[in-house]
Amino acid sequence: MHTLDAELDTARRIARQAGAILLEVYATPFAVQDKAGGMGPVTEADERANAFIVEALRTAFPSDGVVAEESDNSAGASRFERCWFVDPMDGTQEFVHRNGEFAIHIGLAMGGKPALGVVYRPVGDRLYWGVVGQGGFVEDATGRRALRVSDTTEPSSLRLVVSRSHRSRLTDAVAQRLGITHSQACGSVGLKCGLLAEAAADLYLHVSDKSYRWDNCAPEAVLRAAGGILTDLGGTPYSYDGAELQNHRGLLACNAAAFDRVAPVVAEFARESGILR
Structure with a gap:
């Protein structure tokens, strides 16, 4: 069975690097634009991180599809058995309001099903990652812990x-x-x-x-x-x-x-x- 270790290492590295781009812009008096079609706000940070992540994934995995929020996605991801889904900044409103609750999403779908995910919060340096069927972890200043949902039934x-x-x-x-x-x-x-x-x-x-x-x-x-x-x-x-x-x-x-x-x-x-x- 393919372990996806290389994909996971690459996605974590790219997420952290993209996080540095977001924080660079976050520290400046950045401008906010409204996206066409009422799709919400967008900043220089979204666009720079998007370009960086897409380029890095295409370089690392040239035969995979990449669908990203700030990209032209009309090329048809349906042609690819493996496709990366990228949100360079989920929570642009939170970025604009400067409350820190925004994250980078890098997910890999295989055969139309989610297989691997990395979610990185640059503020506080908090990284979640998981491989479906193999478990996941969260990593922050206090160390690394295995992820497990609650078993509350009521x-x-x-x-x-x-x-x-x-x-x-x-x-x-x-x-x-x-x-x-x-x-x-x-x-x-x-x-x-x-x-x-x-x-x-x-x-x-x-x-x-x-x-x-x-x-x-x-x-x-x-x-x-x-x-x-x-x-x-x-x-x-x-x-x-x-x-x-x-x-x-x-x-x-x-x-x-x-x-x-x-x-x-x-x-x-x-x-x-x-x-x-």
Whole structure:
């Protein structure tokens, strides 16, 4: 079996180097532009990190596909058995607000399924990585620890992590139905999934269609490596075969123990609110 050690080492190195680029811009009075089509803010940091990561991956793995947020992705990732999904900065809002909760996502999909993920938070130098089926780790100033999701099964005991900049009524309604009373806010999708992977939270919902495969490929790989689950709001896993890049059906991330009790409730609310047709 292919261990993906070389891919993991390369992705970790590239993520740290890209993190240095983000921090370089972060320390300056950078300008913020609005992306075309209402896709949110973009800065020089996103664009510089994007160019660096894409070039580094193409050099290291010339026969793989690369899909990245700030690139032209019309070339058709579906032609590749192996495809990298890159978000050079997930949480640009957090970067703009200077709260530190932004991360670099580098994920590798093989045969349309997430295989490897690296999520790096430059502020605080915190690195999550995982290989699906082989486990994952988090590394920071205190050392390296194995990732493992919680085994909480009772929905009302679950700790919900919500978006810092996009809190939604639907999420609140689901939490109420499940009896959840504990929630915390966090920026990047990758950092939220990281909290689940290290058992510091148990459930995350993204209830809009405004996310893309590069947002969740690396986080999903890290979460699955830690024993968790990431699907759309209907409980169906996303495919990373390059045919569709937008997550039209939102995101549900959960520990495995509670998933079967949580997923039907989430799906019901998502259908009522029209996110699931």
